Amino acid sequence: MSFLLRNVKSHKLLIGAPLLLFYLILVISPILYTATYSVLRTDSRTSNNERYEVKARKGDNVDNLKSHKLTLSGYENAMNDDEFWETVYESIIYTIICVFGQLVLGMISAYIIERAIYLKLNTYFLLIAFFIPYAVPTSIVVLMWNFLLLKDGIFAQFMAYFGVNPNIWKSDLLFYSLVFISIWEFFPFVFLAIYARMRKISNSIYQTSILDGASNLKIFRRITLPIIKSSLIVITLLRIAFMFSKFDLPLMFAENNANDKVRLAATFLVKNVASTEKMTNQFAKSMIVAFIVALIIMTIYFMFYVSTFINPAKWLKRLKTIFVK
DSSP: OHHHHHHHHHOTHHHHHHHHHHHIIIIIHHHHHHHHHTTEEEEESSOHHHHHHHHHHHOOOGGGOEEEEEOOHHHHHHHTOHHHHHHHHHHHHHHHHHHHHHHHHHHHHHHHHHHHHHTTOOOHHHHHHHHHHHHSOHHHHHHHHHHHTSTTSHHHHHHHTTTOOTTGGGTTTHHHHHHHHHHHHHHHHHHHHHHHHHTTSOHHHHHHHHHTTOOHHHHIIIIIHHHHHHHHHHHHHHHHHHHHTOOHHHHHHHTTSGGGOOOOHHHHHHHHTTOGGGHHHHHHHHHHHHHHHHHHHHHHHIIIIIHHHHOHHHHHHHHHHHHHO
8 A cells, every 4th residue: 555655646646647638638628629629511412313312222311411522611601791790899898797796796796795704793694695596596586686677577667766767678779788797796706715715704804804994995905905816816817717608697678678689699609509511600600709708817817916026026126226227
């Protein structure tokens, strides 16, 4: 046994081999599959006259006798598809607003709970209230908000008291209704992640700040925010990837509404995935969307992580010293 342990320690790659295999099978393989078929065009090997002869002779399904050719027609089609790029643009706007709203609402909720615990208040029911939207299935959320946003719905009638047209929520403001529902349903994820990080902050730091006369806003800006910054960046990256690929909530909520007020890239691809004659185009568009999401995530990672190690202020100070001399 000790011999085996020594060998495992000497070959550290063996420890990570199962995880690497799991990653290759469940993550890399689907990406490679999609990338491969995005540059392949499927053509029939037989003509219409030959189909029945081959089928009668061999008993095979001639429709399955296909040949593959390399082509970039899928990407060319995607680049020239104005409807596709409109959905990408709207998806970017949808993701930015939703992620920003979820981060703000999640941080505020986590800070309220954390401060309430510091003041030794009972937060049991408040925690449950904040978590409920995330625990409700998406189908139930859609049914609930469809009812609330109807002309005679509670929410629509409440806003009507402030002069807002009750019919506008599922017509002209359908996109913003979807954004509001997305923020409402998914902000508890941000809340729980940030709250878990805040609980690790020592109360002595807050006590010292309060004794020094710091306000709650100043404590949050100077103490809480810098400590949770790394966790906040990870949460942001996760929410961007999740919201950009979100299709079930937009599809169920906006599917039965006229004039296509909501057109997101994820729902666009899902609606057209059954078009087998244009699968190359769909694979290519999927790869473009995946590339855009990866580019956004890598850009944010570079801005908040790599810049920390590079420390631009330090290099600017050095350059200033050199030029001054």
